[in-house]
Amino acid sequence: QQQVKQSPQSLIVQKGGISIINCAYENTAFDYFPWYQQFPGKGPALLIAIRPDVSEKKEGRFTISFNKSAKQFSLHIMDSQPGDSATYFCAASRTAGGTSYGKLTFGQGTILTVHP
Amino acid sequence: DTAVSQTPKYLVTQMGNDKSIKCEQNLGHDTMYWYKQDSKKFLKIMFSYNNKELIINETVPNRFSPKSPDKAHLNLHINSLELGDSAVYFCASSQRRDRGPNTEAFFGQGTRLTVV
Numbered sequence: 001q002q003q004v005k006q007s008p009q010s011l012i013v014q015k016g017g018i019s020i021i022n023c024a025y026e027n028t029a030f031d032y033f034p035w036y037q038q039f040p041g042k043g044p045a046l047l048i049a050i051r052p053d054v055s056e057k058k059e060g061r062f063t064i065s066f067n068k069s070a071k072q073f074s075l076h077i078m079d080s081q082p083g084d085s086a087t088y089f090c091a092a093s094r095t096a097g098g099t100s101y102g103k104l105t106f107g108q109g110t111i112l113t114v115h116p
Numbered sequence: 117d118t119a120v121s122q123t124p125k126y127l128v129t130q131m132g133n134d135k136s137i138k139c140e141q142n143l144g145h146d147t148m149y150w151y152k153q154d155s156k157k158f159l160k161i162m163f164s165y166n167n168k169e170l171i172i173n174e175t176v177p178n179r180f181s182p183k184s185p186d187k188a189h190l191n192l193h194i195n196s197l198e199l200g201d202s203a204v205y206f207c208a209s210s211q212r213r214d215r216g217p218n219t220e221a222f223f224g225q226g227t228r229l230t231v232v
Contacts, residue, residue: 034220043120043206043223044159087157102147102210102221103172106159 003027004092006107013114019077021110023090026071030092034104035064035075038087047088048075080114087111119143122207122224129197130232137192137227139207147212148190149221150182153204162205165190166212197231204228 006023013019025033034049050057050064050073057064063076077084090107120141129135141148149172150162164172165184179195190207204226211219 038157041225043208043225045223046220049220089159102149102212103161103164104151104159104221105161109157109159111157 003105004090004107006090006110008110009108010111011113013080013112015080015082015114015116017080017114019080019084019112019114020074021088021090021112022072022074023107024070024072025092025105027092027094027105028071029094030105032093032095033064033066033073034091034093035062036089036091036106038089038109044089077112080112082114082116085112085114119222120207120209120224122205122227124227125225126228126230128230128232131197131199133197134193134195135197135229136194137205137207137229139190139192139224141188141207141209141222143209143211143222145209145211145219145222146187147210148184148187149208149210150190150192151206151208151223153206153226155203159206163190163192194229197229199231202229202231 004025035047036044037047038044048059048062050066052068061078066073088110091104122139147166149164151159153159162176163182167187168184181193184190206226207224208221210221
């Protein structure tokens, strides 16, 4: 059972364009939604994260849009650069109750390629 | 200066062997994790320890045995290695908070395990 579904699997964007990656989740108990960026040979690194009490969060060129009723969230990369080429993972976590202890449930990943 | 360090980075071994992967974090976090990334780059949690206590065990075969000698170290021992164990294994750490999500999870560089 895939609790977090991510699309597209791969994305090619021209330099300066907008990259959009979408995720949908099933478990309404999730209340923390981070995005991770992974370069080849490296571990994932936190890019930006959002809690469901806000609908949008922006950090520099990266924006998360969150739709609680649709159980969807997306990552927008404005003015995409070749250095943004990496694999992006959405994730979800449950922070209240139980023994979640920061367990991250990841989407399948999106390989982003930004052409110069 | 490495926050989460894993050794070795690469591990090639024959089926049936027993091997260990070591992980250390110098961030002062109280929670550590093992994640497995398969050939399709899908990341899935295996184990989580909080203050040396096992709190998450995601139906991983009992050939996998994590050990946490102290809260800064989490090792993974794998018995009777199988071809399907080939993957990249990531160690991560975060700090539990009384309210809200754990702090950001920091990942190590990963250990690429190849079973031949």
